Amino acid sequence: MGKFLTIVLVVCAALAGGGMYYLQVYAYYDRLPPQDTIALTAPGGIARAASVADFEGIDSDSSPIRYRACFTLDSVAGAALYEGATPLIAPRWFGCFDAEQLSDDLEAGAAQAVLSQSNFRYGFDRVVAHYPDGRAYAWHQINRCGEALFDGNPIPFGCPVPPPS
Template sequence: MTTARVLLSAMLLTAALAGAAMWYLQVYAFYEPVEPPETVHLATASGRLLEVAPVDFEGIDAPSSPIRYRACLRLPPEASARDLVPFADPRPPVAPPWFDCFDAAAIGEALERREARAVLGQKDIVWGIDRVLVLFPDGRAYAWNQINACGAVVFDGEPVPDGCPPLPERD
């Protein structure tokens, strides 16, 4: 074997290993199961948080980013009948393929067909990040964290816009 073939083989092997490592880190590493919470919050038009006990909760999250949260759950049907705050621009994020209860495309299609509705779970669950819930009439619900308008501006490097809460102090 010539030196060029050896170097080329080493480079291709390194690239393949790096690609496999990046794929693994994005799809499997960092994600952790979320313990079922005793209650799930839903924002009401009166400004209060409605606390509802979830059933059949399955969730994942990652400490590396506040927008990696995904959850599949069931809520009592009366929870969706309340005067909840609609979420104006829900964008269901894609979940890792192994978290198969959360199908972002199907959730998005149900929202477009008005078979489900998106509501605010909790504003600024982390500064600049809102918890979104999609509620189906049969009690199925899906949740994720989504960057809000204040977060989108600040995370792009701009100053905090008027009407947004102040940034928390950094340690």
């Protein structure tokens, strides 16, 4: 009887682990339809639509930081530089987005990070990284307003008023 219970427990644990992996990596992501523009925000806060091509993107309603996109973009001229850009890892099945390489290239200056949209959802910015050859990548990143709000700290000066919880 002990062996049977052990086997049942191991099988249940394996099924639960496999289910959790599937839910985290596949279940909540949706492929985005092709887009032909992305917003780029100037240092003064004025956004403009920039034309993109070859758009591939994923997103999820379950979290504001699950957005990832790959596309081509002619230029980010006039867009505000984004300090502290940190691309987040994408699921392996979304092969066009390599966060580790992108981080290395941003650090080395081979790519440039700019602001696409500030506080598109309170506390989160959309960031675009652009290479001189036209390749571009976008993701959502928590900003200083969001970090303070979610850590329970006072909202920094210059942040918009947070929405009611």
